Structures are given as structure tokens and as C-alpha cells.
Amino acid sequence: MSEVSSLKREVFTSKFGVIAAAAGSAVGLGNIWKFPYITGVYGGAAFLFVYLGFIVLIGLPVMLSEFIIGRKSGSNIFGAYKSLAPNSPWKLVGLLGLAAAGMILAFYGVVAGWSIDYVVKACSGSFMEKNPTELSLMFTNFIQAPFTPVIYQLLFMILTMAIVGVGIKDGIEKYAKILMPLLVVLIIVLDIRAITLDGAGEGLKFLFHPDFSKLTAEGVLSALGHAFFSLSLGMGTLVTYGAYIDSSNNLAKTAVQVTVADTLIAILAGVAIFPAVFAFGIEPSSGPGLVFITLPNVFQQMPGGFFFSILFFLLLTVAALTSSISILEVVVAYFKEELKIQRKLATIISTVIISIIGIFCSLSMGILEEHKLFDLNFFDLLDWVSANMLLPLGGLFISLFVGWYLGKDKVKEELSKGSVVVKYLLSVFIFLIRYVAPVAIAIVFLNGIGIINFA
Numbered sequence: 001m002s003e004v005s006s007l008k009r010e011v012f013t014s015k016f017g018v019i020a021a022a023a024g025s026a027v028g029l030g031n032i033w034k035f036p037y038i039t040g041v042y043g044g045a046a047f048l049f050v051y052l053g054f055i056v057l058i059g060l061p062v063m064l065s066e067f068i069i070g071r072k073s074g075s076n077i078f079g080a081y082k083s084l085a086p087n088s089p090w091k092l093v094g095l096l097g098l099a100a101a102g103m104i105l106a107f108y109g110v111v112a113g114w115s116i117d118y119v120v121k122a123c124s125g126s127f128m129e130k131n132p133t134e135l136s137l138m139f140t141n142f143i144q145a146p147f148t149p150v151i152y153q154l155l156f157m158i159l160t161m162a163i164v165g166v167g168i169k170d171g172i173e174k175y176a177k178i179l180m181p182l183l184v185v186l187i188i189v190l191d192i193r194a195i196t197l198d199g200a201g202e203g204l205k206f207l208f209h210p211d212f213s214k215l216t217a218e219g220v221l222s223a224l225g226h227a228f229f230s231l232s233l234g235m236g237t238l239v240t241y242g243a244y245i246d247s248s249n250n251l252a253k254t255a256v257q258v259t260v261a262d263t264l265i266a267i268l269a270g271v272a273i274f275p276a277v278f279a280f281g282i283e284p285s286s287g288p289g290l291v292f293i294t295l296p297n298v299f300q301q302m303p304g305g306f307f308f309s310i311l312f313f314l315l316l317t318v319a320a321l322t323s324s325i326s327i328l329e330v331v332v333a334y335f336k337e338e339l340k341i342q343r344k345l346a347t348i349i350s351t352v353i354i355s356i357i358g359i360f361c362s363l364s365m366g367i368l369e370e371h372k373l374f375d376l377n378f379f380d381l382l383d384w385v386s387a388n389m390l391l392p393l394g395g396l397f398i399s400l401f402v403g404w405y406l407g408k409d410k411v412k413e414e415l416s417k418g419s420v421v422v423k424y425l426l427s428v429f430i431f432l433i434r435y436v437a438p439v440a441i442a443i444v445f446l447n448g449i450g451i452i453n454f455a
């Protein structure tokens with residue numbers, strides 16, 4: 001028992017710390033890099049509205065479920081299932097989460113590394129006086145080069161390691177409390193710049209004026225998949241953070257606040273990007289290159305573009321960092337609690353393993369491009385397997401675990417800590433987590449692995 005309590009000593013020390021850390025996890029490349037481009041690809045506002053529906057009906061209940069599992073067990077993702085469902089196969093779900101964490105951080109670190117490189121490029125004015133073809137070439141040449149992207153990826157992983165290695169209170173919580181407000185300020189500055197551009201209205205209309213005829217089945221499914229990715233759900237990140245939340249915290253309220261923060265930042269990112277894209281007559285649906293190719297083009301035409309381009313890529317890097325620490329913590333908590341390895345060593349070991357996988361991801365853009373599995377290079381394979389398979393599957397198990405295995409009474413008991421449970425809200429939550437979430441997730445999952453095909 002004494003050993004267990006000494007392992008559980010680490011907790012977030014304030015309510016703001018909990019929100020900053022959890023929102024820091026949720027707000028990341030998913031909001032600023034991925035959300036705008038998939039919204040562009042799937043037709044704008046109609047996609048946004050479906051996404052919002054999924055956030056409320058599925059994302060929020062699954063997030064609350066992860067917090068419940070985490071705080072109730074006080075454990076890492078593997079230990080949580082082990083202690084709440086002893087002698088059962090549920091702990092395998094924990095292993096699934098660990099695998100997802102390793103894979104996601106491997107490719108996440110690569111994109112975050114690009115983002116650091118673009119801060120440097122922005123500072124040295126590399127975007128200026130280049131035409132769109134040159135900017136596109138600059139990006140592809142960069143990601144295909146063997147060394148530079150790897151160096152930046154490793155730099156990013158070292159930053160992540162340095163924060164996680166220090167622990168919860170003086171590492172993750174402390175940096176989240178500094179970096180999240182910085183991020184909010186950066187994005188608001190960029191928003192003001194974007195909406196004061198001539199012709200910004202078109203971009204805002206694209207984002208907020210829905211045309212449901214543009215919505216495809218594939219778009220609907222991507223909206224659900226992205227809701228998971230963006231809220232950091234399905235692999236135990238928020239189970240792990242939940243274990244560091246003390247019993248005076250109102251979990252339902254925290255889940256609502258984090259969900260609102262993540263969604264607002266995604267919308268603010270859209271508001272920063274689409275008006276600028278439209279004002280300069282650029283295609284909104286230009287895919288993953290939107291941020292790295294299209295935006296530099298926008299910046300170089302925009303008054304004050306030099307300054308705003310630095311701010312933007314700084315924002316992207318900061319957002320990525322507060323997410324990557326949450327992913328690394330999933331693995332570190334497991335090493336620490338299950339394998340009884342000291343935090344610092346656990347952090348180093350997991351960073352080294354994940355960075356090595358990440359190097360292969362980075363190289364798969366260039367010199368290892370030819371090596372493909374299911375027609376995907378290594379980077380795309382990890383992205384595909386984790387986002388289309390592991391996160392939805394993890395989310396499905398989480399909702400089944402809380403809705404059916406733990407059940408209403410245990411859920412109520414956990415939610416009563418730090419708050420008064422409103423009866424009808426509890427019933428709504430149980431209904432969503434028992435029926436709505438599993439069915440919807442199952443549909444996404446089956447589509448993701450191609451068993452059923454909507455598009």
C-alpha cells in the first residue's frame with residue numbers, strides 16, 4: 001500500500017493546472033494543421049457543423065469516461081483496467097493505448113519538427129518573394145531531405161522529454177500553464193490580422209455558412225475520426241491525466257471546459273486561416289500542405305506577413321508541444337508504475353524508442369519512400385493505423401467499459417466527488433456512452449478498415 005501511495009503522489013495542484021494540461025493535450029496539430037485543411041477538403045461549414053455534433057454527442061461523453069477511469073483507478077492506462085477489472089482481458093485495451101501513443105508520437109514529432117523548421121524559415125524571411133511553385137518545392141525538398149527534418153524532429157522530442165522528465169507539477173502542469181495562455185494570445189492576434197484583411201468575408205462565409213449538399217459520407221466519417229484525434233481520445237491520454245486529478249475536482253465540468261476550449265481554438269484557427277486564404281485567392285482545399293505551402297504564400301502577400309508568419313509557426317510548435325507531452329506521459333506512466341522504472345529513466349527510454357520509430361517516419365518521406373505497406377509509406381501507415389484503427393477501437397472499448405462494465409452506480413459515485421450530480425444529466429450521459437457512442441464509433445471503425453464502405 002505504501003508503495004502504491006508513493007507512486008500516486010503526483011497530482012495536478014490547481015484547477016487551472018488541470019484545464020491547462022488537458023486542454024494543452026487536446027489543442028495541437030489536430031486543431032491548427034489538420035482541422036483547417038480537412039474542413040477545406042470536405043467543403044467548409046457543413047463539415048464544421050457535423051464535427052460539432054460529434055464533439056457534443058460522442059467526444060464529450062468519451063472524454064468524461066476517460067477522466068472517470070483515470071481518477072477512479074489512479075493509474076496509468078494499463079494499470080487502470082487491471083485495477084478496475086481484475087483478472088480480465090480489459091487490460092489488453094491498455095496495451096492498445098500504449099501502441100497508439102507510440103505510433104502517434106512518432107509521426108507527430110515529425111510534423112512538429114517541420115513546424116520548428118518553419119519558425120526558423122519565417123525568421124530568416126525564406127517565404128518572401130517566392131511564387132507558389134517555389135514554396136511548394138521548398139516544402140517537398142525539405143521533408144524529403146534526410147537530415148534536416150530528422151534534426152528538428154529530435155530537437156522537438158528532446159523538448160518533450162525535458163518537460164515530461166521533470167514530472168507532473170513542475171513539468172507538465174507548469175509548462176501548460178505558461179504555454180496555453182501564450183497560445184491563446186498568439187491565435188487572437190492572428191485572428192485580428194485575418195479578419196481585418198480586405199475580402200475576409202468570403203473566408204468567414206466558407207467556414208460558417210453551411211451548404212449541406214457538399215457533405216459526403218466520407219466527410220461525415222472524417223468528422224468523427226477527427227473529433228477523437230482532436231480531443232486526444234481513445235488511447236488513454238485523458239485516463240492518464242485523470243489519475244492526476246484530485247477528488248475535489250468536478251470532472252464533468254472539467255470535461256466540458258476542455259471540450260469547449262479545444263473546439264474554440266479549432267474554430268479560431270479556421271478564422272485565422274480561411275479569410276487569409278480567400279483574401280489572396282488561394283484554394284481552401286489544398287490538403288495537408290495548407291499550413292506549410294499555402295500559408296507562407298498568404299503571409300508573403302499580407303501586410304506584416306513577416307511578423308505574422310513567425311507568430312503562426314510559433315503557435316503551431318507550442319500547440320504541438322503541449323500535446324506531445326501528454327502522449328509521452330501515457331508511456332512514461334506505464335513504465336513508471338507497471339515496470340517500476342524511475343520517471344527520468346522511463347522518460348529517456350520511451351523518448352529514445354519513439355524517436356527511432358519517428359526517424360523512420362521522417363525518412364519515409366524521402367530516401368525510404370519506396371518501402372511501402374498496403375501502398376502507404378511508413379509515416380502514412382502509422383497515421384492511418386492509429387487514427388483509423390487504434391483510436392476508434394480504443395474509444396469503443398472505453399465507452400463499453402464505462403457504460404456497461406462500470407455502470408451507472410459507479411459512474412455516479414465518481415461524478416459525485418467534487419460536485420452534485422444532476423439526475424437527468426447523468427441519465428443523458430449513460431445513454432450516450434452506452435448506446436450512441438459505441439454504435440457511431442463502430443460505424444467509423446468498420447469504414448476505417450474497409451469492412452463497410454460509405455464513400
Ligand code: PHE
Pocket residue numbers: 025026027028029030031104228229230231232233235237323326327
Ligand atoms: N489532440 C492532439 C491534437 O489535436 C493530438 C493527440 C491525439 C494528443 C491523441 C493525444 C492523443 O493535435
